[in-house]
Amino acid sequence: FAGILASKFAAREIFSFLPTRFLFPTSPNAQRVSTIRNGNFLPAIGESRRKKRISSNGEVDDSKKVVKKYMLKKNDTEMECPECDFCTHSVSSFVDHLRKKHSTTPPLAGISFLCECGHESSSENHGRKCDIANFTVIQRRVGPIRRIEKKVKTPQKCILCDVTPTTIAGYITHLQLHHKTTLVLSGIYLKCACGFEFHSQKTVGQHYKECDRREFT
Incomplete structure (x- = not known):
């Protein structure tokens, strides 16, 4: 029995100097892999799930513990x-x-x-x-409630063909790619639902940043 115990301690000292990858080769089908750290066997997968940080003295560092936000609880009053x-x-x-x-x-x-x-x-x-x-x-207010305005899409058909672009930028791109023309050359302009008029492509990007309406005529 003393000989078996001595051989176990000797094997432990030898294995502590070997890299983990030689002792426990990784495999996609492995369910549980252990690693050697400071001569102790620790479950690697379980440790990663808990996301614990172990300092040099072996104590768990919870300084970077994630704090959960408050969740909405049910109201006591109906x-x-x-x-x-x-x-x-x-x-x-x-x-x-x-x-x-x-x-x-x-x-x-x-x-x-x-x-x-x-x-x-x-x-x-x-x-x-x-x-x-x-x-x-x-x-706070008495009377009929105001409701959300439903946006009604009114696609505008191209004046040169039967294609119906759904956005102002799409309409301008369609003119350039399929008809080799622009708003200025074709002599037309597009009008946003807010009332702003587009005579060229230069003003489209800036107007989209200021207006959330996408309907046009």
Whole structure:
């Protein structure tokens, strides 16, 4: 028994000087691979999953531990929709209901969420920071609610062929590639839904940065 024990210690001293790749060759089918660090066998895969950082003295360093953000919790008070009989304990569900069912948003509908801490807002972002996060629905404006304007696409047919470009940039590119002409040469201009007129391609990029409308005539 003493001889077996001595041989184990001798093998351990020898293996501690060998690179890990010679002792435990990696394989895509390997379920668990161990590595040697300071003479101790540690589960490599398990250690990587925990993302623990081990210092030179063997202690675990949690200084770079990821802190999870606050998650929205359910509201203690039931919130009722002012337009129908919908009720929920979730601010996110309430906002989604307004958008999908009534095509509106809290600011458009004149609705705000009053927290018990005194904070009032038109979104659910406060619930991620407040420990209380218990809201009451407050309707600040009386009367018909304003709704989100539905954008109606009105594709404009090319004046030289039957192709229908869907954007101003696409229309200009179509003229250049297929008809070898430009807005100036063809004597036409395009008008954005906001009222801005395009007489050349130079103003398209700058206008797109300032306007989110894409319909044109």
